[in-house]
Amino acid sequence: MTAEHLKPLTSMRFMAAFWVVLYHYWPKLDLGAATGWTPGFVAQGYLGVELFFVLSGFILCHVYLSSLGEGRFNYGSFLWARLARVYPLHLATLLGVGALAAAAAVAGVAIDSSIVSWASLPANLTMTHAWGLSPEAAWNHPSWSISAEWFAYLCFPAFAWAAWKLRERAGLALLLTTAGLMATYAVFEAIAGFSLTQATIHWGALRIVPCFAYGCAVYLAWRSGGLRRPLGFVLASVALIVAAAALQLWDGVTVALFGSLILGLAGLSGRGGWLESRPAVWLGEVSYSVYMVCVPWKLLAINGLARLNGGSEQLPLWMWALAVLAIVPIAGLSHHLIERPARDAMRRFAERRRARRLTAQPATS
Numbered sequence: 001m002t003a004e005h006l007k008p009l010t011s012m013r014f015m016a017a018f019w020v021v022l023y024h025y026w027p028k029l030d031l032g033a034a035t036g037w038t039p040g041f042v043a044q045g046y047l048g049v050e051l052f053f054v055l056s057g058f059i060l061c062h063v064y065l066s067s068l069g070e071g072r073f074n075y076g077s078f079l080w081a082r083l084a085r086v087y088p089l090h091l092a093t094l095l096g097v098g099a100l101a102a103a104a105a106v107a108g109v110a111i112d113s114s115i116v117s118w119a120s121l122p123a124n125l126t127m128t129h130a131w132g133l134s135p136e137a138a139w140n141h142p143s144w145s146i147s148a149e150w151f152a153y154l155c156f157p158a159f160a161w162a163a164w165k166l167r168e169r170a171g172l173a174l175l176l177t178t179a180g181l182m183a184t185y186a187v188f189e190a191i192a193g194f195s196l197t198q199a200t201i202h203w204g205a206l207r208i209v210p211c212f213a214y215g216c217a218v219y220l221a222w223r224s225g226g227l228r229r230p231l232g233f234v235l236a237s238v239a240l241i242v243a244a245a246a247l248q249l250w251d252g253v254t255v256a257l258f259g260s261l262i263l264g265l266a267g268l269s270g271r272g273g274w275l276e277s278r279p280a281v282w283l284g285e286v287s288y289s290v291y292m293v294c295v296p297w298k299l300l301a302i303n304g305l306a307r308l309n310g311g312s313e314q315l316p317l318w319m320w321a322l323a324v325l326a327i328v329p330i331a332g333l334s335h336h337l338i339e340r341p342a343r344d345a346m347r348r349f350a351e352r353r354r355a356r357r358l359t360a361q362p363a364t365s
Helices: 007-028 044-067 075-109 118-125 140-155 156-165 170-192 203-224 229-246 251-267 276-286 287-308 319-326 327-360
Strands: none
Touching: 007 251, 007 276, 007 319, 044 156, 044 251, 044 287, 044 327, 075 118, 075 140, 075 170, 075 287, 075 327, 118 156, 118 251, 140 156, 140 203, 140 229, 156 203, 170 203, 170 251, 229 251, 276 287, 276 327, 287 319, 287 327, 319 327
């Protein structure tokens, strides 16, 4: 089975991205006397990134673990495929934020000076800005998580080696990675004074490590046989995640529940109902664009709508909903016009190079 067959997991990606969107946009909603109030579930929307991190470990093991364990894994091809997946849109949104900042300056619109930080540009261009190499959060800030993903991609052989060694002991892998997740969170918070799940450009590369390892272990659990009643498992997981987030329990609890959700959704493959419908899968496919355009669009939309709202960035519900819902068609455009064509072009380039190398090899008798 290929990763593409796990359609419920693809659909889930949109839900994770939209959770992050709500987290970023909620403060701009005018709730009248209740302005400043944020539901617990929305307040923990930053954990949508952790859901992506856990899912990333699961999917990459699903696609590459066997080839690595059997000696067929090509590290260079793997990195190029991952670069093709994330870099073109990262670069496009970075340039887009720069263009927005330039247009704002020409129009005399105030914009945070830290957004265009030339000192932070090299790290952003090399996707190392979540490794502690960027002096400040700048350009398209959500891309810090893409930098963290890039760190995990570079380290993937180490994660996969450990997963391969434990491939027949999924229970032990889950126990070790869950304990590691909890311990990392507890120790980091005790030392740093803030939660690791709040880290971005500083310690962002560390933030992905326990989640990615946990995702690899969840894959081993699914690989070993999955669940008998995955739908019930999914429903219970969703209810517990919503409750944990709403009650703002310790982030480690919520992140641990992401594993059970992913395990259940993977088990629904082939019988996932609307989660496997074309619209749901399409939303999942554009989820990376949703995540990457949400902040640049926020800069543009909130400033524009504020002018229609008497200068106030606290928007009435209809304006706020318009700004939020517009992200989906904008993400669709960026996916089909930038993300997907650039990814396919980079992959075709790699295939042509591979074909030329094979053609240039001397024939052996």
